[in-house]
Amino acid sequence: MKIILASQSPRRKEILEEIGYQFEVIPSYTQEYFDPALPLEKAIQLVAYQKAADVHAKYPDDLVIGADTIVSFQNKIYGKPKDEQEAFSFLRDFSGKYQEVMTGICFLYKERQLCHTDITKVWFRDLSDEEIWDYIHTHNALDKAGAYGIQDSDFISHIDGSLSNVVGLGKESIVEMMKKISDW
Numbered sequence: 001m002k003i004i005l006a007s008q009s010p011r012r013k014e015i016l017e018e019i020g021y022q023f024e025v026i027p028s029y030t031q032e033y034f035d036p037a038l039p040l041e042k043a044i045q046l047v048a049y050q051k052a053a054d055v056h057a058k059y060p061d062d063l064v065i066g067a068d069t070i071v072s073f074q075n076k077i078y079g080k081p082k083d084e085q086e087a088f089s090f091l092r093d094f095s096g097k098y099q100e101v102m103t104g105i106c107f108l109y110k111e112r113q114l115c116h117t118d119i120t121k122v123w124f125r126d127l128s129d130e131e132i133w134d135y136i137h138t139h140n141a142l143d144k145a146g147a148y149g150i151q152d153s154d155f156i157s158h159i160d161g162s163l164s165n166v167v168g169l170g171k172e173s174i175v176e177m178m179k180k181i182s183d184w
């Protein structure tokens with residue numbers, strides 16, 4: 001079965017390559033809908049589903065993988081910041097505290113679907129305003145949920161859970177899900 005990654009994220013592509021799969025990248029540009037009435041884990045899965053479904057409609061005989069990452073902090077959702085000022089306020093909020101990074105993953109193949117959400121707790125050390133601005137001015141903070149990349153900052157003191165999940169796609173879950181669908 002051919003695998004399609006329905007994502008424009010270079011990080012997700014790298015992660016899937018690292019696991020060793022052969023796949024094609026066909027990003028979804030669908031308008032995503034986040035349903036605030038659902039429990040967070042389900043709402044994020046639904047966004048991952050929408051991305052996968054958009055591509056699956058054109059490639060129903062291939063295995064299509066969609067994913068979506070958000071940061072949840074004190075019952076608020078942090079996606080990609082809209083500008084540098086918002087990126088600053090996100091990182092100021094996270095300083096010295098922990099947040100949860102969630103990635104919803106959906107596999108679609110023919111009539112079948114398998115979805116899952118990974119959660120990793122991420123602890124930030126205390127950050128000065130100066131180093132937050134320095135990070136924002138030297139990195140692509142606006143392209144990342146929560147305004148930071150765990151892979152390109154030294155803000156994190158420790159994590160509890162999957163590291164690749166924080167970067168955008170939990171390797172362990174992908175491998176597990178691939179096992180589950182091996183008889184599809």
Ligand SMILES: Cc1cn([C@H]2C[C@H](O)[C@@H](COP(=O)(O)OP(=O)(O)OP(=O)(O)O)O2)c(=O)[nH]c1=O
Nearest residue numbers: 007008009068069144145148149150166167168
């Ligand atoms: C928290 C965190 C997020 N991110 C990235 C992962 C995702 O690419 C991005 C969250 O945005 P998403 O909307 O999940 O994904 P995307 O728009 O980049 O790609 P697509 O919708 O086509 O799949 O933030 C990091 O790279 N490092 C981190 O530490």
